[in-house]
Amino acid sequence: YTINPPAYTNLDANGDPLPDSAALWFMVLDNVTGLVWEVKRSKNGVKDYDDPHDADNTYTWYDSNPATNGGDAGTPGEGTDTEDFLAQLNTERLGGFSDWRLPTIRELDSIVDLGRYDPVVDPVWFPNTWTAGYWSSTTFASYAGYAWSLDFNNGWDDYGYKSSRGYVRAVRGGAAGSGPSLIMNGDGTVTDATTGLMWQQDTGPGMTWPQALVYCEGLELAGYDDWRLPNRKELRSIVDYGFYNPAIDQAYFPDTLAANYRSSSSCAFG
Numbered sequence: 001y002t003i004n005p006p007a008y009t010n011l012d013a014n015g016d017p018l019p020d021s022a023a024l025w026f027m028v029l030d031n032v033t034g035l036v037w038e039v040k041r042s043k044n045g046v047k048d049y050d051d052p053h054d055a056d057n058t059y060t061w062y063d064s065n066p067a068t069n070g071g072d073a074g075t076p077g078e079g080t081d082t083e084d085f086l087a088q089l090n091t092e093r094l095g096g097f098s099d100w101r102l103p104t105i106r107e108l109d110s111i112v113d114l115g116r117y118d119p120v121v122d123p124v125w126f127p128n129t130w131t132a133g134y135w136s137s138t139t140f141a142s143y144a145g146y147a148w149s150l151d152f153n154n155g156w157d158d159y160g161y162k163s164s165r166g167y168v169r170a171v172r173g174g175a176a177g178s179g180p181s182l183i184m185n186g187d188g189t190v191t192d193a194t195t196g197l198m199w200q201q202d203t204g205p206g207m208t209w210p211q212a213l214v215y216c217e218g219l220e221l222a223g224y225d226d227w228r229l230p231n232r233k234e235l236r237s238i239v240d241y242g243f244y245n246p247a248i249d250q251a252y253f254p255d256t257l258a259a260n261y262r263s264s265s266s267c268a269f270g
Contacts, residue, residue, distance in 0.1 A: 001231050001264055006113065007031040008125045015095035027095055028125050033110050035103075035174030038094065043128035049079045052088040052170075055128035059085050061135055061147045061162035063102075070139025074147070074162035082135055082168055089170050102137035103171040105148040105157055106179070109236060112155045117269045120155040126169075133158065135166040141244040148241070154269065180238050182252045187222040190252045195237050200227070203255050212262045229264040 010018040010025035015036075018025050028037045040055035048054040062081035063069035077084060082102055090098040113122050119129045131153035140146035146159040149166050160166070181193040190199045200221060207215060212229050219227040240249050246258040 001228055003231060003234065004032050006111075006122070008122075010125070011036065011095065013095065015097070030110065030174070033107075033174045035107060035110065036095070036172050037111065037126070038089070038100065038170040039126070040128040040169065043130070052085050052092070055130065055167075057085070057168070058165040059135065059168055060165055063137070068137070070144045070147075072139065072144035072162060080165075085168055086170065097172055100170040100172050102135060102168065105136035105138040105150060105241065106236065106239075107171055107174070108134060108136045108150045108169075109155075109157070109233065112150070112152075112233075114155060114232060114265050115268055117154050119152045120268070121152055129169075130167050133160070133166045135168050138241050141242055141247070179240055179242075180249070182238075182249060184252060185222065189222045192238060195234070197230075197234060197237065198222075198224070199238060199253075201253060203253075203257060203261075207262075209262055213264065229262065232263040232265040235261060235263045 009029040009031060010020065010022050011027040011029055012018050013026045015027065026039055028039060030037065038053065041053050042048065042051065043055035045056060047056045047058070049057055060075040060077050060081045062074040062076045062083045064073050064083060075081065086100060086102065089100045094100065111126065112120050114120070116122065119131045121129050123129065129152050133149040133151050136148045136150065138148040140148060140159040145162055147162050148157055148159050150157045178194055183191045183193055185191055188201050190201050191197070192199065200219070204215060216227050216229040221227060238253070239247050241247065243249065246256045248256050250256060
């Protein structure tokens with residue numbers, strides 16, 4: 001099920017729109033989420049920390065702000081940590097802005113193209129992307145020394161020590177990083193005001209993928225008969241990264257298992 005298919009606009013160094021045929025652009029506007037993404041350059045295998053846009057640079061995770069670092073500031077470097085990277089970018093005022101930041105894991109996933117892999121992002125809009133892990137700003141809930149990253153080889157997310165080195169891509173604006181805003185409907189369903197999606201509250205029985213598709217299509221619940229198996233991005237939207245085991249608010253979804261849940265999204269590499 002394709003919901004909100006991606007739509008992008010190239011932007012020049014001042015943040016002004018460019019035609020799709022432009023040969024050079026500095027930022028990409030996601031027309032679905034409103035997020036503006038930094039574009040990388042100089043992917044030649046040689047790091048250049050004087051240029052924050054160099055695609056080859058890798059950084060340790062570091063955030064000195066206790067309000068946003070999840071309880072562990074991470075590992076500082078000398079021009080080689082994520083806070084240094086953002087400071088360079090904001091001093092430069094790319095597009096005339098100084099509010100560039102590290103994306104949340106939810107925002108980072110928003111540019112994933114599940115119809116691709118190696119890289120799992122459209123290179124027409126996001127050139128010079130390494131098929132490797134990119135840092136998010138999201139700290140791992142069960143251990144503050146870890147932070148979440150996303151692998152742009154296959155779209156899988158993982159967490160690792162903040163002292164590890166990862167690639168980065170800055171973002172600004174938009175609201176894709178906001179978590180679920182849940183409403184109990186009292187009829188076996190929960191509505192997420194952030195996405196507008198309505199969810200079956202209970203966990204269904206274990207079943208094969210074809211069985212799951214048929215089960216959801218045939219479900220009649222709360223007066224609705226247009227239920228479906230969520231795609232992978234929709235399923236992620238009710239993940240709450242402030243919880244773990246399970247990573248969801250159990251006040252709304254009390255019987256959720258700390259296990260894998262099926263999405264309707266096929267894997268592009270098989």
